[in-house]
Amino acid sequence: MKGRILALGAKTTAKRTTKAEKRAETMEQILDAAEYLFSKHGFHGVTLKDVAKRVGVHHTLLNYYFDDKKTLFDAVFARRAVVTIDRRMQALDDYERAAGGKPTVEGALHAFLDTDLDLYIQGGEGWRNYGAFGAQASNSPEGAEFMDKYFDPIVLRLIEILKKALPDAAEEDIFWGYHFVTGALMLTLARTGRIDKLSDGLCRSEDYEAVKARMARFMAAGFRDICNQKRPDSEG
Known part of the structure; x- marks a missing residue:
């Protein structure tokens, strides 16, 4: 009798586990569909x-x-936001330690941008959909609320390092510089296909490797220019 009860309990546990897994699978399907x-x-x-x-x-x-x-929109936003935020925060912390008190604009931007771009390079279509979702969200009142909620800490961490890299720069120039960086990043993540058409296929919206090879260097030059900083010979 005891054996039968134990067996019944095992079957019940198995059913509960299966139901839990099914709920989790359904949730992921809903989030994937909504994200797209x-x-x-x-x-x-x-x-x-x-x-x-x-x-x-x-x-x-x-x-x-x-x-x-x-509520669904928030869940879609949060699911991957925590991943990219944690990765970028770690990358910025690691970079600042490695810089030994002498961070550079380009180094900080590489830590901030490349870590995120790697997710779109390696993470498959789901992450690319999230990038386009973020680009849409960042240009809407609803999305701006969530951008503030989730991304302000990582942005302010980047700003903190940039201030150390550009100690003589006006604070507003650093914030404007970030504004231009995030604008370029959001346009890139939107994958509109415009650069594909303009370049007659020479460049592709989905070529995040090409973006990664250029964006931090390009943006660093802009920062230095508006902040009236000359590029040190050894900056990297």
């Missing part, structure tokens, strides 16, 4: 029914997981 749709159409261009249709479930199921569209 938000990346294409923005917050206002997507409904919960659109997401449900892409997943292949009834729209009432989404209400089981999320109270409303904004």
Whole structure:
């Protein structure tokens, strides 16, 4: 009798585990679908029914997981935000330690940008959709709220290092410099295909390796120019 009870308990546990795994799988499918749709159409261009249709479930199921569209939008934003924020914060901390009190603009930008670009290079279509989603979000009031919530600490950490690299620069010039950096990054992540057409295929929107090889150096030159700083011979 005891053996039968134990066996029944084991079966129940197995069923619970399977249900938990199924819920987790469904959640990932919903987030993937929402991420893709938000990346294409923005917050206002997507409904919960659109997401449900892409997943292949009834729209009432989404209400089981999320109270409303904004809750879903937040979940999509947060899922990958914590990954890129942690990676970039670690990269900036590691860079500042390695710089030994003498950080450079280009070095700080490489730590900030390259770490993020590596996710889009190595992370597959999901991460690329998230990049386009972030580009959409950063240009909307709804998205700006989440950008403030999740990304302000990492941006201010970069600004802190840039101030050390450019000690004589006006503070507003450093903030404007960051503004231009993030604008270029968001346009790149949007993958509009415009550069493909303009260059007649010579450059591709999805070529993040090419972006990584150029962006930090290009932006560092801009920082130095607006801050009236000449490039040291040994800067890297």
